[in-house]
Amino acid sequence: MSCFSCFSSKNTDNEGSSIPAPSSPDNLRERRTREVAARNGRPSDNTKIFTFRELATATSNFRQENLIGEGGFGRVYKGKLDKGQIVAVKQLDKNGLQGEKEFVVEVLMLSCLHHSNLVNLIGYCAAGDQRILVYEYMPLGSLEDHLFDIEPNQKPLDWNTRIKIALGAAKGLEHLHDKADPPVIYRDLKPSNILLNREFVAKLSDFGLAKLGPVGDTTGETLNVSSRVMGTYGYCAPEYQRTGYLTVKSDVYSFGVVLLELITGRRVIDTMRPSHEQNLITWAQPIFRDPSRFPQLADSLLRGEFPEKSLNQAVAVAAMCLQEEPTVRPLMSDVVTALSFLGPYSSTGPNHL
Structure with a gap:
């Protein structure tokens, strides 16, 4: 059944509005995004169209005290709906990096693609020039909040939690x-887009840059031409940066970057470090070639408290994901299988999380 019934106006309040029609009906990306919605079934009945007034009330008129995040896309506020549900309300900046097309893509994607490791879209508001997304509230924030620039009184992530987060993102x-169907290329995997619930279960968020892969492509080797390179510097696959050719293996590379950040506690680009260590991938490449040096990659905040075999295998997975040639990178299903046996979850098998 088609998803599109959820995008007709169901709101009798004058402030409410259904999702706007694409500004250009011939835009291939928008048309193919609607394809994935149609192919992947009807969205949750709970996906709601909010009025601006409802969300202003939920966030106390978008007060500064409720601000929990800010970026090029706009601001995210903690809110409370009239039934008491705590939510995250993302108000897109009218002049920000995430525009009308990205808003449409995100609503369509998250309304129809449901999984325990994808953030749940509760609803949206498209009233007038307002573009607002309402998500489930993730109380622990993003992976970035727990991995980098740790406060003196903040407990660093232990090894098993890091593997749990990596496994959730991989799933x-x-x-x-x-x-x-067709496959979805996420295209913007990075720690700030991996959100965490109270049990440190990872959920991918921010689908504004997601792109559809070729129908029936199960190998990740079919090229999908992108008109322009999008994403975050340091996380984009080298072939995508060079040519604009995009496949699911581009996501695999980005995952390898994040996994290496989890292992090392280092940002992929850090200009505060010595010149030869500023690019994490360049610094790690020689170590990948010598397994005896793998422990050198471990985050010093771990204080050596990790199973060396688990560390070695995690580094090996990261190295495979970061291969220069996309065709030799593993599929995400292979990555999930490998990571499933690195933490305390291995005794219950890959489906424990």
Whole structure:
């Protein structure tokens, strides 16, 4: 059944509005995004169209005290709906990086693609010039908040939690690549887009840059031409940066970057470090070639408290994901299988999380 019934106006309040029609009906990306919605079934009945007044009330008129995040896309506020549900309300900046097309893509994607490792879209508001997304509230914030610039009184992530987060993110990507029809290329995997619930279960968020792969592509080797390179510097696959050619293996590379950040506690680009260490991938490449040096990659905040075998295997997975040639990178299903046996979850098998 088609998803599109959820995008007709269901709101009798004059402030409410259904999702706007694409500004250009011939835009291939928007048309193909609507394809994935149609192919992947009807969205949750709970996806709601909010009025601006409802969301202003939920956030106390978008007060500064409720601000929990800010970026080029706009601001995110903690809110409370009239039934008491705590939510995250993302108000897109009218002049920000995330525009009308990205808003449409995100609503369509998250309304129709459901998985325990994808953030749940509760609803949206498209009233007038307002573009607002309402998500489930993730109380622990993003992975970035727990991995970098740790406060003196903040407990660093232990090894098992890092593997749990990596596995959750990998399962989210696996669902997009293997279960969605056509596959979805996430295109913007980075720590700030990996959100955490109270149990440190990872959920992918921010689907504004997501792109559809070729129908029936289960190998990740079919090229999908992108008109322009999008994403975040340091996380984009080298072939995508060079040519604009995009496949699911581009996401695999980005995952390798994030996994290496989890292992090392280092940002992929850090200009505060010595020149030869500023690019994490360049610094790690020689170490990848010598397994005896793998422990050198471990975050010093771990204080050596990790199983060396688990560390070595995690580094090996990261190295495979970061291969220069996309065709030799593993599929996300293979990555999930490998990571499933690195933490305390291995005794219950890959489906424990």
